[in-house]
Amino acid sequence: MLTDAKKSFKLVIFGDPAVGKSSIMYQFIYNSFSSKYSPTINFNPDKANIRINNKLFLLKFLDTPNYNICQTSTKTFKKADFCILVYDITKMTTFESLSIWKDMFLNKYKQRTRNFPFLVLGNKADKMALREVDTAKAMKWCRDNGNMMFCEVSAGENFNIEKPFQDIVKKTIMDQKVDRDYMRDVNLRLRSHIKKAKE
Numbered sequence: 001m002l003t004d005a006k007k008s009f010k011l012v013i014f015g016d017p018a019v020g021k022s023s024i025m026y027q028f029i030y031n032s033f034s035s036k037y038s039p040t041i042n043f044n045p046d047k048a049n050i051r052i053n054n055k056l057f058l059l060k061f062l063d064t065p066n067y068n069i070c071q072t073s074t075k076t077f078k079k080a081d082f083c084i085l086v087y088d089i090t091k092m093t094t095f096e097s098l099s100i101w102k103d104m105f106l107n108k109y110k111q112r113t114r115n116f117p118f119l120v121l122g123n124k125a126d127k128m129a130l131r132e133v134d135t136a137k138a139m140k141w142c143r144d145n146g147n148m149m150f151c152e153v154s155a156g157e158n159f160n161i162e163k164p165f166q167d168i169v170k171k172t173i174m175d176q177k178v179d180r181d182y183m184r185d186v187n188l189r190l191r192s193h194i195k196k197a198k199e
């Protein structure tokens with residue numbers, strides 16, 4: 001039941017056309033896949049529960065279309081807790097676009113956030129024979145770009161779909177806790193400083 005979840009996380013999915021963004025989302029939420037291509041025309045929100053260490057969390061997805069994104073100012077982008085970048089392992093150009101998607105998102109929506117959590121998914125791993133993007137190359141890119149989480153997946157074969165979501169939610173929970181603790185510490189110090197200054 002969606003209403004049982006104690007806390008929710010917002011996530012956005014970016015990537016070139018036809019890399020499988022919607023397919024990954026549908027496989028995660030509905031355990032279904034269609035080989036027919038229907039390009040996403042509008043922003044496509046949906047939600048699903050995820051269970052982590054026996055606790056239920058709500059994931060609020062925002063799947064994106066491939067035009068007008070840069071001109072769009074959606075609150076959901078700003079409020080996103082993490083971002084998923086998708087490329088197709090059989091198309092090098094879709095991997096090369098990852099920097100553009102990352103920079104667009106950070107520059108426009110998250111300028112003041114340090115270490116924003118990203119998950120990079122190399123989709124269509126069922127088509128190994130057509131591979132153009134080396135796993136090692138993708139892992140290196142993720143390391144060099146702020147230690148992003150990375151996984152090769154197949155929405156078509158339902159391979160590795162659940163696990164990376166578990167991992168990114170766990171990381172986001174940890175990061176947000178670190179940030180909260182840090183801010184609490186800063187506030188405590190500030191208060192004590194003001195108190196001393198008044199004495």
Ligand SMILES: Nc1nc2c(ncn2[C@@H]2O[C@H](COP(=O)(O)OP(=O)(O)OP(=O)(O)O)[C@@H](O)[C@H]2O)c(=O)[nH]1
Nearest residue numbers: 018019020021022023035037039040124154155156
């Ligand atoms: N073989 C294979 N095909 C896939 C996989 N994931 C998606 N596809 C196919 O790739 C095509 C595009 O998938 P979509 O999920 O619509 O891709 P998208 O990134 O949402 O595309 P846009 O909405 O146009 O940006 C469809 O024909 C899917 O069936 C996969 O893991 N393996």
Ligand SMILES: [Mg+2]
Nearest residue numbers: 021022039040
């Ligand atoms: Mg789509």
